[in-house]
Amino acid sequence: MKTSLRKQEIINKSxxxxxxxxxxxVTMRDIATVMxxxxxxxxxxxxxxxEILSDIILSLAEDFTSGMEVIVxxxxxxxxxxxxxxxxxxxxxTDHPSGMASLNADWMHLEEKLDYYLELRDxxxxxxxxxxxxxxxxxxxxVVNPEVVVFSILSTLRSLYLWIPxxxxxxLKELDADLSKVLLGGVII
Amino acid sequence: MKTSLRKQEIINKSxxxxxxxxxxxVTMRDIATVMxxxxxxxxxxxxxxxEILSDIILSLAEDFTSGMEVIVxxxxxxxxxxxxxxxxxxxxxTDHPSGMASLNADWMHLEEKLDYYLELRDxxxxxxxxxxxxxxxxxxxxVVNPEVVVFSILSTLRSLYLWIPxxxxxxLKELDADLSKVLLGGVII
DNA sequence: GAAACTAACTAACAATCGTTAGTTTTGAAG
DNA sequence: CTTCAAAACTAACGATTGTTAGTTAGTTTC
Numbered sequence: 001m002k003t004s005l006r007k008q009e010i011i012n013k014s015x016x017x018x019x020x021x022x023x024x025x026v027t028m029r030d031i032a033t034v035m036x037x038x039x040x041x042x043x044x045x046x047x048x049x050x051e052i053l054s055d056i057i058l059s060l061a062e063d064f065t066s067g068m069e070v071i072v073x074x075x076x077x078x079x080x081x082x083x084x085x086x087x088x089x090x091x092x093x094t095d096h097p098s099g100m101a102s103l104n105a106d107w108m109h110l111e112e113k114l115d116y117y118l119e120l121r122d123x124x125x126x127x128x129x130x131x132x133x134x135x136x137x138x139x140x141x142x143v144v145n146p147e148v149v150v151f152s153i154l155s156t157l158r159s160l161y162l163w164i165p166x167x168x169x170x171x172l173k174e175l176d177a178d179l180s181k182v183l184l185g186g187v188i189i
Numbered sequence: 190m191k192t193s194l195r196k197q198e199i200i201n202k203s204x205x206x207x208x209x210x211x212x213x214x215v216t217m218r219d220i221a222t223v224m225x226x227x228x229x230x231x232x233x234x235x236x237x238x239x240e241i242l243s244d245i246i247l248s249l250a251e252d253f254t255s256g257m258e259v260i261v262x263x264x265x266x267x268x269x270x271x272x273x274x275x276x277x278x279x280x281x282x283t284d285h286p287s288g289m290a291s292l293n294a295d296w297m298h299l300e301e302k303l304d305y306y307l308e309l310r311d312x313x314x315x316x317x318x319x320x321x322x323x324x325x326x327x328x329x330x331x332v333v334n335p336e337v338v339v340f341s342i343l344s345t346l347r348s349l350y351l352w353i354p355x356x357x358x359x360x361l362k363e364l365d366a367d368l369s370k371v372l373l374g375g376v377i378i
Numbered sequence: 379g380a381a382a383c384t385a386a387c388t389a390a391c392a393a394t395c396g397t398t399a400g401t402t403t404t405g406a407a408g
Numbered sequence: 409c410t411t412c413a414a415a416a417c418t419a420a421c422g423a424t425t426g427t428t429a430g431t432t433a434g435t436t437t438c
Binding site for chain 4: 380392395396397407
Binding site: 029039040 | 413424426427428429
């Protein structure tokens, strides 16, 4: 059951529209217009508007989940793992900036797939929290309120989609290092 | 032209609905239901759905603008001013957590008032940038990429609405100090 | 070259949208 | 008790929504 080329084009165009106006404000006729066809023709490739949103969000959520699993099961230090998490966000957001907008803004419209998404998100956040806690226990990370640290870092990483499209390739290479410095600079011992 | 009590109730209920599903997905009939009336009756108090959104977002945006003006024109140090900006965000978000969701997620649906909102937002961000730049020049703030610092702090402060409703009053008093420590801890010299 | 498949089309569906018009209820002031 | 305005109601409007049905043109398979 692999995704056809035409379906992927619909998803790619939809991502951009969803980022501009949000899922609910984008109509099937809007999507059809940028695809150069009529709204009814979209249904030769997708089965519903919902499916487009689900495909966008869940594929990204699964990328984060599998990326996180690789990182936590490595034998690096906690600080190195946190740097890897930052890189993971920069990488995925660079590859799918518009899709990240839907992930952040329109996940509540997932309906049937909502529970699955929330499972993935909760597990991801729990991994992140564990990382910070271990770092404090290891004395790699300063003793500051771990909730605030998780919230602050995650808020910044989740907002990257607003910012990365404005960066060129040159700045993008430095972004990783700068983010580590700013996000972790204050908490690393 | 002051806002009537009943209109303010509509705005308050709408904020909560807008936070849950986004402006576009909330119908006038949804708002009427939580108000205990029929959709048509809403128009005795408001002139359009747009007006509800504009009132929510612009009143908050103006709070930020006037708050920022007070802060930048004070004679405190740059670091103290930044702490005041953090307090400003905590304060406004605590008072209007649902409205902050609309400000962050639905500003693009403002239409006639969009340009005015963008002016306020741009001016606010420019003030923030100036604050960081002055701090670096004064040697109060470490020489790290100022763009990344602005982006990181602002991303966190703008996401507070997701977090503050979960905090009780006790934690809320500590939040200010913890945020300053985490957000500024890495950049203050 | 007949059959099957792909991907577009036109036309239309029932449902829902924001909003308006006109009417009735309510409650306070004279 | 009457008056009057505020605030609710019913009914409906035209526009738009996601989606389905049936058709057609072009391409591939046998």
